[in-house]
Amino acid sequence: MVPAGVDFHKSYLHPRRSGRLKMKAFSPYGLVRRREESGTSSGGQRGRRKWMIVSNSRQTRDVNHSPSVFLGIDGGGTRTRALLVDIATGTARAACGPSTNPHAGGFETAFRNLSVVLSELFEGDGDRAPQVDCAFAGIAGLRSAADRGEFARSGILEGIAGRLAYGHDAYGAWAGALACAPGLVVLCGTGSKVYGMTPSGKTVETGGFGFLLGDEGSAAWIGLQGLRRVVAAAQGRAPATALSDALLACLKCRSVDELPERVYAAGLTSRRFASLCPIVAAVAGGGDEVARGIFREGGRKLAELARAAVRSFAGDDTVSVSYQGSVFECGELILEPFRTRLQERGSRVALELPRFSGVEGSVLLAMRDSGLENPVNVLAGVLSRTERG
Amino acid sequence: MVPAGVDFHKSYLHPRRSGRLKMKAFSPYGLVRRREESGTSSGGQRGRRKWMIVSNSRQTRDVNHSPSVFLGIDGGGTRTRALLVDIATGTARAACGPSTNPHAGGFETAFRNLSVVLSELFEGDGDRAPQVDCAFAGIAGLRSAADRGEFARSGILEGIAGRLAYGHDAYGAWAGALACAPGLVVLCGTGSKVYGMTPSGKTVETGGFGFLLGDEGSAAWIGLQGLRRVVAAAQGRAPATALSDALLACLKCRSVDELPERVYAAGLTSRRFASLCPIVAAVAGGGDEVARGIFREGGRKLAELARAAVRSFAGDDTVSVSYQGSVFECGELILEPFRTRLQERGSRVALELPRFSGVEGSVLLAMRDSGLENPVNVLAGVLSRTERG
Numbered sequence: 001m002v003p004a005g006v007d008f009h010k011s012y013l014h015p016r017r018s019g020r021l022k023m024k025a026f027s028p029y030g031l032v033r034r035r036e037e038s039g040t041s042s043g044g045q046r047g048r049r050k051w052m053i054v055s056n057s058r059q060t061r062d063v064n065h066s067p068s069v070f071l072g073i074d075g076g077g078t079r080t081r082a083l084l085v086d087i088a089t090g091t092a093r094a095a096c097g098p099s100t101n102p103h104a105g106g107f108e109t110a111f112r113n114l115s116v117v118l119s120e121l122f123e124g125d126g127d128r129a130p131q132v133d134c135a136f137a138g139i140a141g142l143r144s145a146a147d148r149g150e151f152a153r154s155g156i157l158e159g160i161a162g163r164l165a166y167g168h169d170a171y172g173a174w175a176g177a178l179a180c181a182p183g184l185v186v187l188c189g190t191g192s193k194v195y196g197m198t199p200s201g202k203t204v205e206t207g208g209f210g211f212l213l214g215d216e217g218s219a220a221w222i223g224l225q226g227l228r229r230v231v232a233a234a235q236g237r238a239p240a241t242a243l244s245d246a247l248l249a250c251l252k253c254r255s256v257d258e259l260p261e262r263v264y265a266a267g268l269t270s271r272r273f274a275s276l277c278p279i280v281a282a283v284a285g286g287g288d289e290v291a292r293g294i295f296r297e298g299g300r301k302l303a304e305l306a307r308a309a310v311r312s313f314a315g316d317d318t319v320s321v322s323y324q325g326s327v328f329e330c331g332e333l334i335l336e337p338f339r340t341r342l343q344e345r346g347s348r349v350a351l352e353l354p355r356f357s358g359v360e361g362s363v364l365l366a367m368r369d370s371g372l373e374n375p376v377n378v379l380a381g382v383l384s385r386t387e388r389g
Numbered sequence: 390m391v392p393a394g395v396d397f398h399k400s401y402l403h404p405r406r407s408g409r410l411k412m413k414a415f416s417p418y419g420l421v422r423r424r425e426e427s428g429t430s431s432g433g434q435r436g437r438r439k440w441m442i443v444s445n446s447r448q449t450r451d452v453n454h455s456p457s458v459f460l461g462i463d464g465g466g467t468r469t470r471a472l473l474v475d476i477a478t479g480t481a482r483a484a485c486g487p488s489t490n491p492h493a494g495g496f497e498t499a500f501r502n503l504s505v506v507l508s509e510l511f512e513g514d515g516d517r518a519p520q521v522d523c524a525f526a527g528i529a530g531l532r533s534a535a536d537r538g539e540f541a542r543s544g545i546l547e548g549i550a551g552r553l554a555y556g557h558d559a560y561g562a563w564a565g566a567l568a569c570a571p572g573l574v575v576l577c578g579t580g581s582k583v584y585g586m587t588p589s590g591k592t593v594e595t596g597g598f599g600f601l602l603g604d605e606g607s608a609a610w611i612g613l614q615g616l617r618r619v620v621a622a623a624q625g626r627a628p629a630t631a632l633s634d635a636l637l638a639c640l641k642c643r644s645v646d647e648l649p650e651r652v653y654a655a656g657l658t659s660r661r662f663a664s665l666c667p668i669v670a671a672v673a674g675g676g677d678e679v680a681r682g683i684f685r686e687g688g689r690k691l692a693e694l695a696r697a698a699v700r701s702f703a704g705d706d707t708v709s710v711s712y713q714g715s716v717f718e719c720g721e722l723i724l725e726p727f728r729t730r731l732q733e734r735g736s737r738v739a740l741e742l743p744r745f746s747g748v749e750g751s752v753l754l755a756m757r758d759s760g761l762e763n764p765v766n767v768l769a770g771v772l773s774r775t776e777r778g
Contacts, residue, residue, distance in 0.1 A: 103649075103650075103653070103654075143646075205624075206624040206625070206626065207624065209620045209648065209649050210649050210652070210653055212613065212616075212652060212653070212657065213616055213617055213620045213648060213649065213652060214617065214620050214621070224601065227601075227602055228602055228603065231598045231602045231603050232603070235594075235595040235596065235694075235697055235698075236595070236697045236700055236701075237595065237693060237694070237697040257532075259598065259602060260492075260598050260599050260602060261492075263599070263601060263602060264492070264599055264601070265492075268601065268657050304626060305624075305626070308624055308625045308626040309624075311625055312625075
C-alpha cells in the first residue's frame with residue numbers, strides 16, 4: 001500500500017509483532033515485582049553464556065562482570081519498541097507495544113505499556129531471563145527531570161537493568177541515525193521534531209510542540225491536512241480527488257457532513273490523526289495530486305525545521321543531517337521534497353542515510369554509557385548476524 | 390485595545406451586560422416552569438400595552454391578537470444574545486449569556502445557558518413579563534432536524550413564545566446582514582462560515598467545520614496561528630516579535646517550553662483559542678507585522694470561502710456579500726485583506742455593510758414568520774428609537 005521507502009526498519013522490529021501480545025498473562029508491573037522478589041538465584045544456560053538472575057541492587061553484582069547485555073527502548077508517540085542485544089552470544093531480540101508517552105495517556109498508562117513491551121521481550125524466559133547490564137530508555141514526551149524521576153520511581157526498568165538512563169526518544173533517534181556523531185536528526189512519526197548535537201556537545205532542538213502548535217510534516221499533521229482537503233473539496237474550494245473517498249471511508253462517514261461529529265466527538269488526539277497518514281500515503285502513491293501535495297509541503301516544512309536548527313552550529317562547517325520515523329518510510333513521497341528543500345542554496349548540510357533505527361540508537365547509548373569500546377562496530381556486528389542483516 | 394471597527398454592535402448588545410447575570414436566582418429551566426404553571430391570568434400594564442400572561446398552549450391565545458412582541462436569539466460559539474422587540478410600544482431590550490452550541494458543551498449545558506439568558510431578559514418582570522408572539526432562535530451547531538427536536542423538547546422557548554422556529558445562527562446572521570435579501574454573509578466569530586440564500590430560495594453554505602477541519606480566519610484560527618508563530622519564533626524559524634511576549638503572558642507561561650502543557654493539558658476547545666484573538670488583534674493594532682500577517686491571511690481565506698459560495702449562484706448576476714461576527718469588529722485589520730481578495734478580478738460580488746446584527750436578524754426572521762408586513766422597516770424604526778440609534 002505504502003510506496004517502498006527506506007529500508008532501515010527490518011522485520012524484527014515490525015509493528016505486527018504487537019499483535020502477539022498476551023495481555024491475559026500481564027498484571028501491571030508484575031514482571032518487575034517478580035524479578036525483584038527473585039533475589040540472587042538460579043543460574044541458567046542460554047546460548048554460550050551462563051546467566052545469573054540477580055536482584056535490582058547493583059551491590060549484589062559481580063564487580064568483575066564485563067557488560068554484555070544491553071537494552072534499548074524507543075518509546076514513540078504511537079508505538080514503543082524494545083531491543084535486547086547480547087554481544088557475548090551475538091544475538092538480538094525485539095518487542096513492540098503501545099506508546100509510553102506519559103503526556104499522551106498519563107503516567108500510569110505509560111508504565112503499564114512499558115511493562116507490556118518488557119513482558120513480551122522476556123516472554124518465555126521465566127527465571128532464565130538475561131540480566132541486563134545497561135539500558136537506555138528514550139520516551140516521547142519525557143522532557144523534564146521531574147518526568148524522568150516519575151519513570152525512575154516506577155521501578156519498572158530498575159528491576160531489570162543494572163545501569164539505566166532515561167531520556168527522550170529523540171536522543172535515541174539521533175544516536176541511531178548518526179551513530180552518535182555530531183549533527184541533526186529529523187524525527188517524523190506521530191509528531192515531528194529536530195534533535196541534534198554540536199561538535200562541542202551542545203544539544204539542539206526545533207519542533208516537537210505537538211500537532212496543534214507545530215509538528216509540521218508529522219503523521220498527525222498529514223492526517224489532519226488530508227481531512228482539511230476533504231472539507232475544502234466538498235465546498236468547492238479545492239479539487240475533489242480520490243483522497244475524499246478514501247478518508248471518508250476510513251472514518252466510516254457517508255458524507256463530509258458527518259466528519260465534524262467523528263472528529264470532535266471522539267476527542268482530539270494526535271495519534272487519531274496520525275492513523276490517517278497511511279491512507280493519505282496510499283492515495284498519494286496512487287498518483288493523487290492533492291495527496292502528493294500534502295507530502296510535498298510536509299517534506300519542505302521538515303527541511304525548514306532542520307535548516308533552522310543548523311544555525312545553532314557554530315562556524316561554516318557542514319552539518320550532517322539524517323532522519324528517522326514512520327513518515328520517512330513513505331519513501332520518495334516525503335524524501336524528495338525534504339531533500340530538495342534541505343539542500344537548497346545557502347544551506348550547509350550533508351544529508352546522510354540513517355545508520356541505525358531509533359531503538360538501535362538507544363542500545364548504542366546504553367553501550368556507550370557502560371563504557372564499552374567502539375559500540376558502533378559492536379552493534380553493527382551483532383545486527384549483521386541477526387535477522388536484520 | 391482593539392482598533393475601531395464596524396459599528397453595528399451597539400451598547401445595548403454589549404457583552405458586558407452578561408456580568409449582571411444573577412445566577413443565584415436561577416434554577417435550570419425554572420423560568421419556563423414558572424410560566425407554564427401560571428396559566429391564563431393576571432393582566433398587567435406596561436408602557437402603552439396591556440399584557441396577558443397566558444400558558445404555553447397556543448389554543449388559549451386570542452385569535453384576533455395581532456403579533457407585536459418578537460424575540461430573537463443569536464447563539465454563537467462563545468456568547469448567546471437575546472433581543473426582545475415590542476413594536477406596539479416601540480421598545481427593545483437585550484440580554485447576553487454563555488454559548489448555547491449543544492455540540493460544544495452538550496445539550497444540558499446549552500439548555501441551561503439559554504435559560505440564563507432568558508432569565509436575564511425577563512429579569513424583574515415577574516408575572517408581568519410580555520407574552521412573546523413569535524421567536525426565532527439561531528443556535529450555533531444546530532444543523533440537523535434531530536438537534537432542533539432536542540431543543541424543542543426542552544420546552545424552554547416553547548414556554549415563552551406562541552410561535553417559534555429553531556435554526557442555526559448563520560441563518561439569523563444572514564437575515565440581519567442582508568435584511569433577508571438574496572446573497573451571502575461571511576460569519577466570523579469563534580468559528581467561521583459562509584451562509585446565504587440564492588434568489589430562488591436555495592441555501593448555500595461553505596466553511597463551518599470547526600477549528601481543526603476548517604474555520605479559517607475565525608477567532609479560534611487566529612488565536613491558534615498566533616501560538617504557532619510564538620513557537621516558530623522561539624525556534625528561530627520566524628522573527629520574534631511583540632506577539633510572543635503578549636501571548637505567553639496571557640497564558641501565564643514564563644517561557645515557550647511551558648506552552649504545550651498549557652495548551653494540551655487544559656483540553657482543546659475552539660473557545661479557548663478564540664479567547665486569544667483579542668491579544669493578537671491588540672498586538673496587530675500596535676503595528677506588529679507578524680500579528681498583522683495573521684489577520685491578512687485570515688481575511689483572504691474568508692474571502693476565498695465567500696468566492697467559493699458565489700459559484701452556487703446561477704448565471705452571471707452580481708451577488709451581495711456582507712459579514713457578521715466578532716472578528717470583523719477588529720476593523721480594517723481583517724476587512725482590508727477580506728475586501729481586497731473578495732473583489733479581485735473575476736469575482737462577481739458587491740460588498741455590503743451589514744444592515745443589522747445577527748440577533749436583530751433573528752428578530753427579523755421572527756417578524757417575517759409571523760406574517761408581519763415590511764419587517765425590515767418596522768425593526769429599523771423600533772431600533773432607531775431605542776438605545777441603538
